Amino acid sequence: MAAVPVPPPPLLASHAAVRAAASAVSRSRRGRLTGDHPPQVAALRRGDWVKLICGASFEDAADVRNLSLVYTLAGVDCIDCAADASVVGAVNEGIDVAASIIPAIQRPWVMVSVNDDCRDLHFRKAEFDPEECPPDCSKPCEKVCPADAISLGHIMVDEHTQSDGKLKGGVLTERCYGCGRCLPVCPYEKIRAVSYVRDPANTSKLLKRNDVDAIEIHTTGKETDTFHALWNSLSESIDNVKLVAVSLPDIGESTIDFMNALYAIMEPHLQGYNLWQLDGRPMSGDIGRGATKETISFSVRMASVSKRPPGFYQLAGGTNSYTIDCLKKADLFQSMTFPGTAISETTISQQALIGGIAYGGYARKIVGRTLHKLPSQFSHARLEDHPDHLLEALQEALSLVGPVKGYPALRSVS
Template structure:
């Protein structure tokens, strides 16, 4: 089913007076970035990938709140991520790039992370939205869906009026009908099982290949990620053929797939054989252990690590870096180290038509992608800012930039970097 989501990436900043306190916090941000020695100041995204230091922010394949996306992109650019993965929507891509450029203007010395768009070849958990009719909700419902939603994408507040209108004012965005706030829902599915009246349904969709091709031709899109379910490869082949002419514009092609047991390596080989004739850039396999669960707790990362352990042990797997996702959080890097996945190895591949071989101390795993957990820890700061200032560019309030950056840097502590003596 095709869905159309209206997004507006042009966000008007509020007029903010620059005072000595704001100047102090802005200088604190600069000092923190420079003292930590964040890799983004001196290394390129492909160097991080080759060395096994790659870190990607997942905004969400279906998350389309351009206000939050812009601010998240700014904060994590300052924190040194190598790539920002977002929905294949023109307004969302523009919001990501606005955030990146705002971060670079603040410091002046940051290199630009790659911008990646995510698409799917068939039905996929990451490409769906929750939906229900709030008029069907009983008045005495305890509203567990609203409480369990990690994205604050469900609102069931009632505004008293003579006509019992079901409207709610959301963070300065204006009046919206209660129910699912479509642009904030990223399809995690946690609300489905908790509704006591079974009123919530999933609406799935597949990104349009023609629109994706146009996005890949933009000079501010550097990579594409194709989500596949691993059960069959015909739909992947169809999508690849439709994208073939635009693939030459990107630096990286990633394929995100779940663990399908003994069939996983066979599926990877088939997919690689489809891509190989027209693959003239880096390729990466995103191992999606436990999708959209990193914010749940420590145990969520175990499936992703177990998936990586099994794939890293396969010697005849196809070319490409391995990157884990799905359940990643602050415990992931320590888990990877305990599993022995940061070891010297050799990886071969094709980049711009030339073969390369990488000998790296960390190349068994090229890197880690953080989604729900990364959005959660910075999202708390963004929510606090919006509760006081409404919609705003976070750089207009450097105290919140400083606070959000300290949270974001906690995900970087497992990367190889010089000891700084700073406690975050």
């Protein structure tokens, strides 16, 4: 069972602007029809579901907490995080603070991410010994890291001399989420990637908590045996969650057959809803317009296939501010039928072909710009203690969530 959360302290009067913006989000959401479905499922059916990906390997609890606070206020439907008890606690703490600002706010589902084998890129960490680095290294790894997870420097004895001339620091393990951008830039090839698999026993314990709502299983599309083994190990706890998601890459013509094989494994023990995360170009959304092309291409092909397995479909991998425009150009944004299909030729779907979008690196980047403005002594501060920064972070989050949710008026909140 989850620990009883500690009530947050009274909020400052200067949160008025934050309350105004978040209240507008909450009112807009309450005006949407959900039928007999939970609000999160209704969003998937309409095609306006938004998920925040904190990172399957990102374990900086302070940042996760603040990200969860901001994006809950912005109205996301789900927050995906590492399958780690302290990280899950940080997500829920952020959600609790958002609920203390807007008591009527819709709480997003909390999802934990696991993998079925060690080949998935989302489950690795960079590693190197800083003392093996030449003292005069230009430190390109530090410059390219999007998570600020590498810190290198010299330890000074006094203002004139260094301790031994060697570099100190290295990879901040809890911040590294395995993007791999540091690997090719090291001029001395000192950096290596260390992969791992989440412990199924610990995952089962998390699924039995009352503050975890969903699970996502990452698979590489290589084989079904490892997926089957993980699924069996979770069989006693999987029925505690409302949603089971499977994240997989585009493996070409065999993708549909592979997905149908996974669904056949899951179906006997699948009690809730299921979702397929189409992972076009993993961990690249913060790069630019080109990063989203692969996930759009993936979604177009999946939407056109009539024999795809049941469940909702959601984009990830390369998603950013350009993704919606690309979806619209493909006529797949909140579309119920595939473009060019005559209504007389098909049964009209009761749900969108693409249920929504998951934002990861890009979502963290735009809010991180605000978090980095906090004075250095407040780098791990509670964001709600700095209302001006909280409002700025919320405006950034709304610029991403608002276009999916259809809240254009909220984008210019001040």
